[in-house]
Amino acid sequence: MSASRREFLDCSRCVVMGLIALGLPAADLAALPIGLIDGRGDWADRRYPIPAADSVNIDHGAQVIVVRSAGHAYAFNLACPHEQAAVKWVANDHRFQCTKHDSRYQADGVHIAGRATRNLDRFSVSREGEEMVVDQSHWFRSDLDPAGWAAAMIVL
Numbered sequence: 001m002s003a004s005r006r007e008f009l010d011c012s013r014c015v016v017m018g019l020i021a022l023g024l025p026a027a028d029l030a031a032l033p034i035g036l037i038d039g040r041g042d043w044a045d046r047r048y049p050i051p052a053a054d055s056v057n058i059d060h061g062a063q064v065i066v067v068r069s070a071g072h073a074y075a076f077n078l079a080c081p082h083e084q085a086a087v088k089w090v091a092n093d094h095r096f097q098c099t100k101h102d103s104r105y106q107a108d109g110v111h112i113a114g115r116a117t118r119n120l121d122r123f124s125v126s127r128e129g130e131e132m133v134v135d136q137s138h139w140f141r142s143d144l145d146p147a148g149w150a151a152a153m154i155v156l
Helices: 005-021 026-030 146-151
Strands: 034-036 046-049 055-059 064-069 072-077 087-090 095-098 104-106 111-113 122-128 131-140
Touching: 046 055, 046 064, 064 131, 072 131
Parallel strands: 034 055
Antiparallel strands: 046 131, 055 064, 064 072, 072 122, 087 095, 095 104, 104 111, 122 131
16 A cells, blocks of 8 residues: 555654654764755745755655756656656665556656656756755656756756
């Protein structure tokens, strides 16, 4: 049985809060494969620190996933393109998975299995210093704009 999007986000938040309560140093939290973050700014100019190492960070309020992987940074919509259910990060397999129908995606958002028929939607991103600026009013679908989708990343 798959968890709902709310259950997934609540569980993720509880894990991070539990680690903080146990006194895990902030440096160790940054090394976790998944973290919770809050961006600054509005929808057309939401800012996130560029992760220092490969990681997956979720801004559940804005429904954005910020990923650093293999020398690139991406911002994805939290929803699976198939039926808009939340995707979760499966750390052991280094991939995303839809919580409803189990579609699977690589860390760069490329669809690898399941009912979905396209890659995760990517937001338009740019770099300003050590921040990633995400424009949630402008996103790319790999099936409608393959070139735009491929370019929606930051090379680190």
